[in-house]
Amino acid sequence: MHEQAKNTFSTVRDLLRYAVSRFNEADLFFGHGSSNALDEAAYLILHTLHLPPDTLDPFLDAKLLPFEVEAVLQILDKRIAQRVPAAYLTHEAWLGDFKFYVDERVIVPRSFIAELLREQLDPWVSDPQQVQSALDLCTGSGCLAILLAHAFPCAQVSALDISPDALEVAKRNVADYGLEDRIELLQSDLFQAVAGRTYDLIISNPPYVNQASMQALPQEYQREPTLALASGADGLDHVRVIVNQAAQHLNPGGILVVELGHNRAAAEAAFPHLEFTWPETSGGDQFVFVLTREQLLVGLK
Numbered sequence: 001m002h003e004q005a006k007n008t009f010s011t012v013r014d015l016l017r018y019a020v021s022r023f024n025e026a027d028l029f030f031g032h033g034s035s036n037a038l039d040e041a042a043y044l045i046l047h048t049l050h051l052p053p054d055t056l057d058p059f060l061d062a063k064l065l066p067f068e069v070e071a072v073l074q075i076l077d078k079r080i081a082q083r084v085p086a087a088y089l090t091h092e093a094w095l096g097d098f099k100f101y102v103d104e105r106v107i108v109p110r111s112f113i114a115e116l117l118r119e120q121l122d123p124w125v126s127d128p129q130q131v132q133s134a135l136d137l138c139t140g141s142g143c144l145a146i147l148l149a150h151a152f153p154c155a156q157v158s159a160l161d162i163s164p165d166a167l168e169v170a171k172r173n174v175a176d177y178g179l180e181d182r183i184e185l186l187q188s189d190l191f192q193a194v195a196g197r198t199y200d201l202i203i204s205n206p207p208y209v210n211q212a213s214m215q216a217l218p219q220e221y222q223r224e225p226t227l228a229l230a231s232g233a234d235g236l237d238h239v240r241v242i243v244n245q246a247a248q249h250l251n252p253g254g255i256l257v258v259e260l261g262h263n264r265a266a267a268e269a270a271f272p273h274l275e276f277t278w279p280e281t282s283g284g285d286q287f288v289f290v291l292t293r294e295q296l297l298v299g300l301k
Helices: 002-008 012-026 037-048 066-081 086-090 113-118 143-151 164-176 211-215 237-249 264-270 293-299
Strands: 093-095 098-100 133-137 156-161 183-187 199-204 250-259 288-292
Touching: 012 037, 012 066, 037 066, 037 086, 066 086, 093 143, 098 143, 113 143, 113 250, 133 143, 143 156, 143 164, 143 183, 143 199, 156 164, 164 183, 199 237, 237 250, 237 293, 250 293, 288 293
Parallel strands: 133 156, 133 199, 156 183, 199 250
Antiparallel strands: 093 098, 250 288
8 A cells, every 4th residue: 555655646635635634534642732633734844844733735746755755654654554653653732822842751741731731720820920839740751741831930939859860851851941950850759759848830731640540541542651641540649749748848828730631520529628620721620720839738647
């Protein structure tokens, strides 16, 4: 099929049609930046041809050189045969307007917290200039730490992860944004490395996939580090530690923001006395919670 396609196709339109057909035929899973076969095919084709990622129409009928057709077919074949997420094929992922380097050492960045940071956590943070210190637990690629630094320009940011491999990726991204003087990267099992330190703001997109869901993950998700996904039988192993220890790492008036996937009901059952706030995101109001230091102190008595 590959050889026949290589000798037949000559335009971006040819390759796009072929890619969408093959992606749908292979029943690929989309959840790492694209939500459907057409968008993912367009992204991979444009990236491989070094064309602007959001400008497809002017190039649809552009004639391609044989080596360009071959390069596109190779990346499409890999996406289909090996179920490799597109972000690992291109080594880039986007959160809004921010681009990050990624590879198999980290999960592909995706977080509803990123949406809240665009609004500088309004209304929970009344004056972004007053945030002097922030902590990103389970930083992975460093993407949320970088968004934190941009949202709160006066803040020094600590970014923690248990994985030294992930921190190597984060180091590259922090350097790409020129934020080495504002973002501190530390290897740590949750709060371990910052004992005795307090912050105005703590955010975390920790592992939160429960055991049953881990066993049912699509192959694309199985390409990501298990360490960054799995969190015990009910998906709350990491969240429990974060909630129970956060108050001692927050300054008066400080807030905790945590993403926890589809575990809202489980979290509310686990902490019945906490007054969770569930901000509205593009996915709904069940994926991220906000708690103040004072709410934590009262609700965990």
